[in-house]
Amino acid sequence: MKTISENRCFGGVQGVYSHASDACGCDMTFGLFLPPAAEHRAVPLLWFLAGLTCTHENAMLKAGAQGWAAEAGIALVFPDTSPRGAGIANAEDFALGQGAGFYLNATQAPWAPNYNMWDYVTDELPRIITAAFAVDEERQSVTGHSMGGHGALTMAMGMPGRFRSVSAFSPICNPTQSDWGRPQFEAYLGSVQAGESHDASLLMTHYGFEGPLLIDTGTRDPFASLLGTPAMAEAMATRGQPGQLRLQGGYDHSYFFVASFMRDHIALHAEALRA
Amino acid sequence: MKTISENRCFGGVQGVYSHASDACGCDMTFGLFLPPAAEHRAVPLLWFLAGLTCTHENAMLKAGAQGWAAEAGIALVFPDTSPRGAGIANAEDFALGQGAGFYLNATQAPWAPNYNMWDYVTDELPRIITAAFAVDEERQSVTGHSMGGHGALTMAMGMPGRFRSVSAFSPICNPTQSDWGRPQFEAYLGSVQAGESHDASLLMTHYGFEGPLLIDTGTRDPFASLLGTPAMAEAMATRGQPGQLRLQGGYDHSYFFVASFMRDHIALHAEALRA
Numbered sequence: 001m002k003t004i005s006e007n008r009c010f011g012g013v014q015g016v017y018s019h020a021s022d023a024c025g026c027d028m029t030f031g032l033f034l035p036p037a038a039e040h041r042a043v044p045l046l047w048f049l050a051g052l053t054c055t056h057e058n059a060m061l062k063a064g065a066q067g068w069a070a071e072a073g074i075a076l077v078f079p080d081t082s083p084r085g086a087g088i089a090n091a092e093d094f095a096l097g098q099g100a101g102f103y104l105n106a107t108q109a110p111w112a113p114n115y116n117m118w119d120y121v122t123d124e125l126p127r128i129i130t131a132a133f134a135v136d137e138e139r140q141s142v143t144g145h146s147m148g149g150h151g152a153l154t155m156a157m158g159m160p161g162r163f164r165s166v167s168a169f170s171p172i173c174n175p176t177q178s179d180w181g182r183p184q185f186e187a188y189l190g191s192v193q194a195g196e197s198h199d200a201s202l203l204m205t206h207y208g209f210e211g212p213l214l215i216d217t218g219t220r221d222p223f224a225s226l227l228g229t230p231a232m233a234e235a236m237a238t239r240g241q242p243g244q245l246r247l248q249g250g251y252d253h254s255y256f257f258v259a260s261f262m263r264d265h266i267a268l269h270a271e272a273l274r275a
Numbered sequence: 276m277k278t279i280s281e282n283r284c285f286g287g288v289q290g291v292y293s294h295a296s297d298a299c300g301c302d303m304t305f306g307l308f309l310p311p312a313a314e315h316r317a318v319p320l321l322w323f324l325a326g327l328t329c330t331h332e333n334a335m336l337k338a339g340a341q342g343w344a345a346e347a348g349i350a351l352v353f354p355d356t357s358p359r360g361a362g363i364a365n366a367e368d369f370a371l372g373q374g375a376g377f378y379l380n381a382t383q384a385p386w387a388p389n390y391n392m393w394d395y396v397t398d399e400l401p402r403i404i405t406a407a408f409a410v411d412e413e414r415q416s417v418t419g420h421s422m423g424g425h426g427a428l429t430m431a432m433g434m435p436g437r438f439r440s441v442s443a444f445s446p447i448c449n450p451t452q453s454d455w456g457r458p459q460f461e462a463y464l465g466s467v468q469a470g471e472s473h474d475a476s477l478l479m480t481h482y483g484f485e486g487p488l489l490i491d492t493g494t495r496d497p498f499a500s501l502l503g504t505p506a507m508a509e510a511m512a513t514r515g516q517p518g519q520l521r522l523q524g525g526y527d528h529s530y531f532f533v534a535s536f537m538r539d540h541i542a543l544h545a546e547a548l549r550a
Contacts, residue, residue, distance in 0.1 A: 008495065008523075009531035064339045067534065220283065248283075256284035259342065 001132060004029065010070035011036040014060065019128060023120040024083035025113055030125065031060040031078035034133060035070045044139035044273035045075045045129070046266070047163075049121065049155075051146030052180070053099045056080045059145065064259035065266060072270035075135050079121055081147065083114035095180060096187055102175075103151030104198050106188035115188055122155055122162070141165040141269040145258055146223075147172055147180070149215070153200035157209050165272035167214040167265045169258045170221055174201040174228025201228060204235035212272050213243030216261045218251030276407060279304065285345035286311040289335065294403060298395040299358035300388055305400065306335040306353035309408060310345045319414035319548035320350045320404065321541070322438075324396065326421030327455075328374045331355045334420065339534035340541060347545035350410050354396055356422065358389035370455060371462055377450075378426030379473050381463035390463055397430055397437070416440040416544040420533055421498075422447055422455070424490070428475035432484050440547035442489040442540045444533045445496055449476040449503025476503060479510035487547050488518030491536045493526030 004016040012035040021028040037043050046069065048059045059065065060078045069076050082088075082101030089110040091097035097111075106115035130137040142163045144152035149171020156166035175181020176192050176199045185195030196202050217229050233245055251257040279291040287310040296303040312318050321344065323334045334340065335353045344351050357363075357376030364385040366372035372386075381390035405412040417438045419427035424446020431441035450456020451467050451474045460470030471477050492504050508520055526532040 007527055007529050007531040008493065008525040008535070010535045014531050061530070062336050064342065064534070066531070067339065067538070218283065250283040252282055254282050255336070256282040256289050256341070259339070260283070260285045263342070 001128065009033065010067045012038065012066070012070050014066060016056065021083070021120060021124060023116040023124045026083045026085050026088055028083070028120065029056050029080055031056045032129065032133065033060070033066050033069060033076040035073050035075060037073035038075060038134040042134045042136040043073050043075050044141070045077060045135045045137075046269050046273070047121070047140065047142040047144070047152070048076055048078050049103060049142065049144030049148030049151040050078065050081050051144070051148050052081070053094050054081050054148070055099070058255065059258070062255035062259065063262055065262050068263050068266035072266055074266065074270055074273060075133070077125070077129060079125055082117060088114050096184055100147065100184065102147060102184050102188065102198070103154065104188060104195070107194070108188060108190050111188050117151075118155070121151065122159060139164065139273045141273055143167040143169070143265055143269065144171065145169040146253065150175060150198075150200060154198050154203060157200065157203035157207050158197065160207070160210065163211070165212040165269050166209055167268055168216075169261070169265075170217045170223070170227060170253050171200065171215060172227055173232035175199055176202065177231065178226050178228055180226045201231040201235045204232060204239060204241060208239050208241045209243070212268050213241065214265060214268050215243070215245045216248055216265075217246075218248050218253065218257050220250055221253045223253050276403065284308065285342045287313065287341070287345050289341060291331065296358070296395060296399060298391040298399045301358045301360050301363055303358070303395065304331050304355055306331045307404065307408065308335070308341050308344060308351040310348050310350060312348035313350060313409040317409045317411040318348050318350050319416070320352060320410045320412075321544050321548070322396065322415065322417040322419070322427070323351055323353050324378060324417065324419030324423030324426040325353065325356050326419070326423050327356070328369050329356050329423075330374070333530065334533070337530035337534065339537050343538050343541035347541055349541065349545055349548060350408070352400070352404060354400055357392060363389050371459055375422065375459065377422060377459050377463065377473070378429065379463060379470070382469070383463060383465050386463050392426075393430070396426065397434060414439065414548045416548055418442040418444070418540055418544065419446065420444040421528065425450060425473075425475060429473050429478060432475065432478035432482050433472065435482070435485065438486070440487040440544050441484055442543055443491075444536070444540075445492045445498070445502060445528050446475065446490060447502055448507035450474050451477065452506065453501050453503055455501045476506040476510045479507060479514060479516060483514050483516045484518070487543050488516065489540060489543050490518070490520045491523055491540075492521075493523050493528065493532050495525055496528045498528050
């Protein structure tokens with residue numbers, strides 16, 4: 001593992017590291033914030049999964065999470081959103097290929113050799129982080145934004161017991177019914193149907209989530225028609241899933257929105273990660 | 276004035292606007308955050324002056340100020356750091372020309388027609404803002420980072436009574452003795468001597484500041500030798516200037532540092548701006 005940078009931040013350290021990834025078959029870069037408490041003990045870990053076009057850097061710079069994580073004694077990890085580099089398959093469309101891994105394991109050419117973000121985020125990267133840093137692998141939670149909110153919700157429901165709590169900012173909730181989902185499932189997995197196990201509304205209908213759950217989405221989100229929030233709302237209500245779906249008046253899809261409610265999300269996860 | 280963007284943010288609005296500037300002879304862009312309180316009354320205004328290479332955008336995205344400003348009921352303005360555009364004089368050096376206005380009025384060719392950031396920030400932009408938004412021109416304070424810290428300190432001491440409080444993050448404190456100052460004063464003003472009225476340590480020695488004053492600088496700042504912090508420390512101590520100069524252990528020059536202490540800076544200004 002190579003250290004790209006380390007900056008003192010809210011009494012802790014905001015680091016950026018890179019490493020050769022088996023899952024993705026390329027070098028991968030991630031950000032990791034360690035709170036001051038990590039100097040003395042292993043701390044819980046909150047995953048922040050970013051959205052389309054993002055790298056490890058966007059949320060790390062703009063989500064305003066580190067201050068609240070420092071107070072709560074929680075580490076934050078900011079993975080990249082796809083494999084990346086000159087030798088990696090890509091597409092003209094910003095919503096497919098590099099920057100658009102959709103947190104799944106591709107089965108189709110030309111994506112299959114590298115586009116394995118599900119394995120990368122749920123298996124390889126946690127092992128790398130818990131081996132190298134003062135992080136408690138028994139206490140993990142997950143959040144994310146847009147495509148990363150999709151990743152957070154599908155991982156939390158798809159791996160029962162792995163994450164103590166889940167939250168999302170303007171998540172893609174029903175990708176099997178969306179242009180942010182259908183073309184990607186067809187390309188990466190061969191069919192929309194093959195993506196059903198990566199559809200948060202379907203997972204909510206069939207499985208739900210045991211633990212605190214919070215979703216925030218803005219009422220002025222310009223991508224509202226792509227997110228499928230009504231399907232998730234209906235699935236939560238029908239299931240009787242404990243949790244909060246908050247429609248935030250006047251907010252859009254930007255990191256200004258994410259930062260505005262980060263305090264609430266960190267508080268939810270801190271409570272779940274405490275014990 | 277043209278609206279570039281407006282995003283809901285911490286219950287208020289983060290806007291970006293552009294306008295034709297008389298002082299700079301070009302179009303200028305600025306960010307303005309209005310807290311929720313501005314819906315009901317004119318609110319106080321805190322200036323954030325940015326550093327070398329920055330535009331209006333850096334602090335707006337990365338300083339983490341909006342949340343605290345929303346709570347305190349304070350507007351934030353993020354001006355650009357120089358005139359900008361194809362027809363504007365520039366230099367190869369990142370520390371001279373566009374992105375490096377040094378918050379002064381240039382007297383020398385080719386800079387004089389456009390590089391008038393002192394007039395722009397202290398006169399033209401405040402008039403534009405107070406005319407168009409619910410901002411109380413009688414209650415203003417100023418902060419900034421690096422070259423913007425220099426701007427904040429020199430404007431606060433150079434215009435007694437104008438700003439109720441002043442703070443700075445890793446400011447350039449003694450530019451007449453620094454490579455971040457001497458070449459710029461020579462280019463913009465014709466001599467280093469002509470820049471003495473823009474040297475915060477000299478202003479501190481001769482005038483001081485009446486009101487709350489806070490300076491934070493990291494002990495691991497890679498630009499320490501260019502900042503002149505010891506000269507400012509000595510000048511404050513010799514004068515008996517009430518105020519705080521804090522050397523923050525382990526912090527560098529980045530916005531991770533700025534964000535880490537933003538809460539304290541907003542609290543200081545909020546207290547001064549309340550009445």
